[in-house]
Amino acid sequence: MSSFSNLDFSRGVNWVPATFITLYQSILLLALPFYFYYTPPSLGLILMTVLLISMTELSITAGYHRLYSHRAYKANRFLESVILFFSSMAMQGSALRWSYDHRIHHAFVDTDNDPYSINKGFLYAHCLWILEKPRKIEDKVVSDLLSNPLVRLQHQWSVRLMILTNVLCFLAVGYFFSDYLGAFVMAVWFRLFVCHHFTWFINSLAHTFGSKPFSQEMTAVNNWLISLVTFGEGYHNFHHTFANDYRNGIRWYHFDPTKWLIFVLNKMGLAKDLKKMDPFAIQKKMITEGKCHLLTRLQELWYVKKEEIEQEIQEVSDGIIAKINAMQDLKKRYLEAKSQDDQRTLARDLKRQFKHLRKELRAEWRRWKSLSSSIQKLKPLPI
Ligand SMILES: [Zn+2]
Numbered sequence: 001m002s003s004f005s006n007l008d009f010s011r012g013v014n015w016v017p018a019t020f021i022t023l024y025q026s027i028l029l030l031a032l033p034f035y036f037y038y039t040p041p042s043l044g045l046i047l048m049t050v051l052l053i054s055m056t057e058l059s060i061t062a063g064y065h066r067l068y069s070h071r072a073y074k075a076n077r078f079l080e081s082v083i084l085f086f087s088s089m090a091m092q093g094s095a096l097r098w099s100y101d102h103r104i105h106h107a108f109v110d111t112d113n114d115p116y117s118i119n120k121g122f123l124y125a126h127c128l129w130i131l132e133k134p135r136k137i138e139d140k141v142v143s144d145l146l147s148n149p150l151v152r153l154q155h156q157w158s159v160r161l162m163i164l165t166n167v168l169c170f171l172a173v174g175y176f177f178s179d180y181l182g183a184f185v186m187a188v189w190f191r192l193f194v195c196h197h198f199t200w201f202i203n204s205l206a207h208t209f210g211s212k213p214f215s216q217e218m219t220a221v222n223n224w225l226i227s228l229v230t231f232g233e234g235y236h237n238f239h240h241t242f243a244n245d246y247r248n249g250i251r252w253y254h255f256d257p258t259k260w261l262i263f264v265l266n267k268m269g270l271a272k273d274l275k276k277m278d279p280f281a282i283q284k285k286m287i288t289e290g291k292c293h294l295l296t297r298l299q300e301l302w303y304v305k306k307e308e309i310e311q312e313i314q315e316v317s318d319g320i321i322a323k324i325n326a327m328q329d330l331k332k333r334y335l336e337a338k339s340q341d342d343q344r345t346l347a348r349d350l351k352r353q354f355k356h357l358r359k360e361l362r363a364e365w366r367r368w369k370s371l372s373s374s375i376q377k378l379k380p381l382p383i
């Protein structure tokens with residue numbers, strides 16, 4: 001109930017989106033079983049719907065989120081036009097409105113000023129916040145976007161573009177499959193439903209279930225399972241800590257299709273200036289947060305000998321930080337030496353030292369992980 005009791009209508013009710021979202025979802029949930037029973041869609045239409053869901057949702061994650069809200073990379077005009085076309089089809093308002101809300105979310109996360117604060121309840125953060133009339137867009141928060149003619153145009157024509165793109169999608173898919181009913185139900189109606197919830201999961205699930213390896217003090221969490229249904233946005237604790245990084249999943253195997261798409265667009269020459277956090281800074285943040293978490297956890301374990309464990313935590317974390325600092329220094333010296341013709345031998349030697357240190361650092365991280373998991377396994381005794 002807290003989600004509903006936290007609704008604040010002091011600015012008024014956001015009638016049009018609230019009515020549209022409530023009605024289309026209720027009718028869809030009632031109609032879908034009949035549609036599947038009487039006129040099931042062809043395999044081709046199902047695949048087309050999956051493709052459209054991916055394109056629509058990626059235009060939100062790679063476009064509204066990482067490009068416009070966080071300026072994690074730059075896109076050329078052609079790519080921006082494609083992004084704005086498909087994101088209009090997603091019916092999530094304009095890029096300007098979306099980015100404004102999202103920048104406020106990052107600046108005031110978990111406070112009353114957060115437009116979709118999880119502290120006001122899971123459902124509130126998921127979608128109930130849309131019922132409230134949105135706050136006025138402050139120019140200073142989105143001044144960069146206001147100077148972008150494409151973003152301004154999309155904002156001015158926002159409602160008409162949302163309708164037009166969806167009508168075009170309906171007509172094109174209906175004509176291609178000679179199935180206008182299927183096109184409407186699957187390629188428009190069902191796609192909207194899936195994409196809305198995929199985006200909303202980022203504000204609800206990704207602030208609830210998961211781990212916090214980078215920032216303990218906020219509700220944003222990392223959870224690879226959430227990434228599967230949010231096109232890579234499930235590494236949300238990392239994202240809230242290093243918001244300008246074009247990646248959310250930093251390891252190559254982290255499921256982050258948005259990151260892969262931006263990478264490919266960069267290789268195709270459509271995107272440039274991809275921002276990436278310094279890996280040393282990321283590791284330092286991880287160890288600092290991890291140490292803080294373990295020391296706090298230790299306070300709950302009154303029955304163990306804390307001094308020895310505290311000492312080990314301090315020793316291993318200090319060792320890791322020292323190695324990272326040494327590697328940073330070696331890298332800097334290596335790059336300097338590499339740029340000078342008469343320093344090639346020194347450069348080779350520094351590279352060797354760097355590789356050796358990297359091996360040692362990996363061993364230290366393994367030691368840290370085993371220490372960390374052995375402390376996590378200890379349970380506080382019941383009082
Ligand atoms: Zn968030």
Ligand SMILES: [Zn+2]
Pocket residue numbers: 065069070102106239243
């Ligand atoms: Zn963000």
